[in-house]
Amino acid sequence: MTSYLESSENAELTPVQRPFPRSAWLPTLQQMVDAVQLRFAAAPPVISEPGDSKPDGSEPGGNVPDGNVPGGNVPDGNVPDGNVPDGNVPGGNVPDGGEPALSNPAAVVRFHPFDLTMRQGLGLVCTVALLAGLLPFIWNWTQAASIGTALPLAQAARNWSSPTPVTPNSALDIAAETAQIVAGLPPRGPAGLAAFLSALGEWLNWPMRWLAVWIVYGLAVAGMALLLGAHSTLQHFYAATSYAFIPLLLGALAFVPVLGWLLGLAGVVWAVVVYFHAARTITGLDTLRMVMSMIAPVALGALAMLLWMMIVANVVWGALL
Amino acid sequence: MLRPRIYPEMMGKALVLEAEPFITMVDDDEPWAEGLFFTVCVGLLVGIARVIGGLLMTATMPPTGVMLEAILRGMRQAGLLEGGGVLSISETIVRQDWHFLATMLGVAGGWLRLYILVAAPFLLVVQWLVVGGVGYVAARQMGGRGSFSQTLGATALVAAPSALYVVSIAPFASVSGLLLFAWGLLITYRALEVAQDLPWQKAAVAAVIPLLVQLLILLPASIWFLRWLLQGGAV
Numbered sequence: 001m002t003s004y005l006e007s008s009e010n011a012e013l014t015p016v017q018r019p020f021p022r023s024a025w026l027p028t029l030q031q032m033v034d035a036v037q038l039r040f041a042a043a044p045p046v047i048s049e050p051g052d053s054k055p056d057g058s059e060p061g062g063n064v065p066d067g068n069v070p071g072g073n074v075p076d077g078n079v080p081d082g083n084v085p086d087g088n089v090p091g092g093n094v095p096d097g098g099e100p101a102l103s104n105p106a107a108v109v110r111f112h113p114f115d116l117t118m119r120q121g122l123g124l125v126c127t128v129a130l131l132a133g134l135l136p137f138i139w140n141w142t143q144a145a146s147i148g149t150a151l152p153l154a155q156a157a158r159n160w161s162s163p164t165p166v167t168p169n170s171a172l173d174i175a176a177e178t179a180q181i182v183a184g185l186p187p188r189g190p191a192g193l194a195a196f197l198s199a200l201g202e203w204l205n206w207p208m209r210w211l212a213v214w215i216v217y218g219l220a221v222a223g224m225a226l227l228l229g230a231h232s233t234l235q236h237f238y239a240a241t242s243y244a245f246i247p248l249l250l251g252a253l254a255f256v257p258v259l260g261w262l263l264g265l266a267g268v269v270w271a272v273v274v275y276f277h278a279a280r281t282i283t284g285l286d287t288l289r290m291v292m293s294m295i296a297p298v299a300l301g302a303l304a305m306l307l308w309m310m311i312v313a314n315v316v317w318g319a320l321l
Numbered sequence: 322m323l324r325p326r327i328y329p330e331m332m333g334k335a336l337v338l339e340a341e342p343f344i345t346m347v348d349d350d351e352p353w354a355e356g357l358f359f360t361v362c363v364g365l366l367v368g369i370a371r372v373i374g375g376l377l378m379t380a381t382m383p384p385t386g387v388m389l390e391a392i393l394r395g396m397r398q399a400g401l402l403e404g405g406g407v408l409s410i411s412e413t414i415v416r417q418d419w420h421f422l423a424t425m426l427g428v429a430g431g432w433l434r435l436y437i438l439v440a441a442p443f444l445l446v447v448q449w450l451v452v453g454g455v456g457y458v459a460a461r462q463m464g465g466r467g468s469f470s471q472t473l474g475a476t477a478l479v480a481a482p483s484a485l486y487v488v489s490i491a492p493f494a495s496v497s498g499l500l501l502f503a504w505g506l507l508i509t510y511r512a513l514e515v516a517q518d519l520p521w522q523k524a525a526v527a528a529v530i531p532l533l534v535q536l537l538i539l540l541p542a543s544i545w546f547l548r549w550l551l552q553g554g555a556v
């Protein structure tokens with residue numbers, strides 16, 4: 001494992017201790033890399049000045065074997081190693097409740113992945129979703145602009161087009177023909193503007209959808225985990241699980257035939273693995289309980305959806321017959 | 322004292338469940354008035370975004386009447402209109418529902434699209450009163466110590482997730498109702514925990530009760546609405 005502090009040998013020391021500049025809305029790149037590599041249970045960072053080198057490469061302040069949570073439980077969502085108040089960086093040189101201070105402006109601090117606030121988690125989910133949606137946005141925009149209509153109409157026309165009709169005048173063929181006709185109708189405004197605005201709207205849906213998964217599924221998993229004996233706070237839970245959305249960046253290539261689909265699937269699997277490891281470490285639950293916490297909401301959600309669809313189908317059937 | 326300048330910051334902090342905005346609301350000299358103003362402000366913001374979004378969506382779509390005619394022709398060919406098959410529906414009903422839904426989405430044109438400017442604040446205030454009122458009764462039963470006014474002040478922040486509707490300024494951008502529901506539940510939990518000084522377990526139970534009440538109102542209402550649409554109620 002690597003150290004949590006890397007410093008420049010040639011850096012010029014300054015006499016004034018300065019807090020490490022870090023975005024209030026995003027984790028550091030190093031935290032993200034550590035998280036997607038599942039290094040959640042690594043030793044916490046200790047800030048040292050140049051000269052405090054670790055020649056043997058051992059973790060600063062750390063004797064935690066990779067992948068194991070010390071003591072099994074992580075009370076109150078703190079970083080493994082015990083007594084870290086509210087997400088602060090453990091270690092000696094960290095001001096109370098604030099960022100670690102540096103006397104060396106060129107030093108690079110590596111924060112523990114769990115040294116993260118829910119605000120940073122929120123920023124991470126939204127930023128990654130917007131990045132993932134950027135290529136599809138451009139793709140959608142060009143596709144809609146080439147037809148000269150709004151994106152949903154262009155998509156309907158593309159999805160319903162059938163090069164070889166199975167049966168002439170079947171309901172499917174009629175639906176396809178209708179979709180083509182509607183997509184061919186000119187919009188009220190300029191066609192280019194219609195294509196751009198509708199693609200923009202679809203792009204903004206990416207963070208909205210990901211936020212929905214993060215908040216709704218997270219609430220269900222956290223609730224189930226609490227019932228099974230977890231101790232973490234909601235804020236810490238949400239912050240930790242936000243890393244799971246980074247692998248979904250692979251879904252940005254979903255529009256590429258075959259390869260995009262495979263990459264998207266790989267991203268989803270990776271995201272589930274990151275979610276599982278982050279949630280298990282932050283809650284301190286064992287593997288079986290964590291699996292149960294993650295599966296039960298999906299099963300209950302599917303059941304509730306099935307029930308709702310049956311009710312809706314019953315209402316529709318009753319009204320039409 | 323009304324302090325709309327700090328509302329954006331309060332919304333941001335409430336969304337990430339920080340205690341500060343809830344304490345600010347509870348310690349206000351008139352928590353319920355601050356809460357009411359906050360909720361109305363969020364509602365107006367949502368309403369303005371929806372009106373602009375409706376205008377932009379109108380510009381991006383073909384005329385609704387022409388689209389309806391094309392769809393009706395397809396339905397006629399497929400035998401989905403009255404007399405055509407087993408699962409058929411009256412053309413009159415389709416026309417009425419189409420105009421009703423177009424109005425609701427703000428793409429129908431005319432002054433009627435401005436209804437959302439009144440509807441959004443009104444619906445948010447109703448939601449706030451249900452959450453605040455039911456949450457207060459439930460929390461008091463659990464041993465809470467906060468006043469009704471303080472509870473109303475803190476639970477006004479339940480409107481914060483609705484600010485996400487600002488994205489609907491772009492056509493076809495939408496926000497999941499389930500997201501707003503779940504985030505609202507989290508904020509209700511935090512509000513009751515702070516305003517009523519409850520331990521987290523009791524605050525969680527007290528927060529779920531207003532949610533159940535909302536579900537009991539919304540589920541039958543949505544089934545009734547669907548039946549009303551299918552039976553041509555939108556005359």
